[in-house]
Amino acid sequence: MAKIFIVDDVEDNIKLLWYNLEDDGHEVMSASSGQECLDKVLAFNPDVILLDMMMPGMSGSETLAQLKKIETIENTPVIMVSANDGDDSVIETLDLGAHDFISKPFIYPVLEARVRSAVRLKQSQDELAAANQTLATIASTDSLTECFNRRHFFELCNVEFSKAKRHLRPLSVIMLDADKFKAINDNYGHAMGDEALKVIAEVCKACIRESDILARLGGEEFAICCPESTCDGATRIAERIRLAVEKRTISLNGKSTQFTLSLGVTEFTGAETQFDQLVNRADRLLYQAKEQGRNCVISGI
Numbered sequence: 001m002a003k004i005f006i007v008d009d010v011e012d013n014i015k016l017l018w019y020n021l022e023d024d025g026h027e028v029m030s031a032s033s034g035q036e037c038l039d040k041v042l043a044f045n046p047d048v049i050l051l052d053m054m055m056p057g058m059s060g061s062e063t064l065a066q067l068k069k070i071e072t073i074e075n076t077p078v079i080m081v082s083a084n085d086g087d088d089s090v091i092e093t094l095d096l097g098a099h100d101f102i103s104k105p106f107i108y109p110v111l112e113a114r115v116r117s118a119v120r121l122k123q124s125q126d127e128l129a130a131a132n133q134t135l136a137t138i139a140s141t142d143s144l145t146e147c148f149n150r151r152h153f154f155e156l157c158n159v160e161f162s163k164a165k166r167h168l169r170p171l172s173v174i175m176l177d178a179d180k181f182k183a184i185n186d187n188y189g190h191a192m193g194d195e196a197l198k199v200i201a202e203v204c205k206a207c208i209r210e211s212d213i214l215a216r217l218g219g220e221e222f223a224i225c226c227p228e229s230t231c232d233g234a235t236r237i238a239e240r241i242r243l244a245v246e247k248r249t250i251s252l253n254g255k256s257t258q259f260t261l262s263l264g265v266t267e268f269t270g271a272e273t274q275f276d277q278l279v280n281r282a283d284r285l286l287y288q289a290k291e292q293g294r295n296c297v298i299s300g301i
């Protein structure tokens with residue numbers, strides 16, 4: 001079953017197609033003008049559009065040109081239906097991006113077969129788009145914690161850094177690292193270590209804003225970029241994360257333990273030219289937190 005959108009200014013033409021397509025199991029929607037088609041198309045999100053060429057007001061060709069400008073619709077197959085099936089008309093329509101051209105009067109089983117072909121194309125496109133989306137997610141995400149990975153973190157943060165630099169807006173970075181993490185692995189097993197990493201991600205996600213960027217940079221080290229946050233604001237977030245992890249007990253296979261975090265926080269001063277400089281400074285502050293006994297937040301610029 002597919003969603004078919006019929007666009008035709010003649011009510012009887014719509015009815016004929018509607019009943020037949022519904023009998024074939026499709027969900028059908030119609031519009032009686034190009035403008036009505038443009039008004040309804042996003043909400044209906046059709047798999048195939050059957051578009052009449054000769055319509056008063058906005059013609060089929062003009063409607064097609066407008067449909068191709070709509071990002072989520074531009075790849076939806078359009079079948080132009082027209083009594084004007086001269087070569088020039090067919091060429092113009094296909095060059096405008098139509099998937100197919102059917103001459104009027106049409107033989108319904110032929111139209112039906114062409115609709116099926118267009119539906120198959122749309123289904124392949126949708127599957128490809130979903131596969132690409134999955135690949136993009138895999139390429140940008142750490143599979144254990146479902147945070148962004150290092151590469152994607154720097155991609156996103158470089159954009160945020162450019163914005164902050166151009167508009168002289170605040171931007172802060174928090175670096176955090178689990179304390180004595182090796183001991184968790186050694187004493188409770190690698191699976192408990194993995195559990196701790198998942199808890200860090202979960203706690204961080206709960207403590208940050210949607211616009212903040214959280215990533216696992218590797219091992220037991222995480223980073224958060226906080227656009228529009230000053231060092232004071234980011235330090236409060238860091239302290240909230242530290243406290244939440246300190247209070248948390250992790251359990252696996254009947255065993256339980258607790259652990260802590262060390263955190264370094266810094267802010268863009270306006271002088272830095274690269275985002276990496278902020279990460280490196282937050283990392284040095286994190287190292288100081290380790291030196292000062294762990295389970296603490298050190299901030300500075």
Ligand SMILES: Nc1nc2c(ncn2[C@@H]2O[C@H](COP(=O)(O)OP(=O)(O)OP(=O)(O)O)[C@@H](O)[C@H]2O)c(=O)[nH]1
Nearest residue numbers: 178179180181182183185190191193194219220290
């Ligand atoms: N379970 C688990 N462990 C990991 C993973 N990645 C890295 N590790 C472990 O993390 C530990 C990091 O140990 P260290 O770098 O010595 O740091 P630490 O023990 O946390 O000590 P401090 O940072 O000084 O507090 C190592 O034992 C790594 O094997 C992972 O994905 N899962």
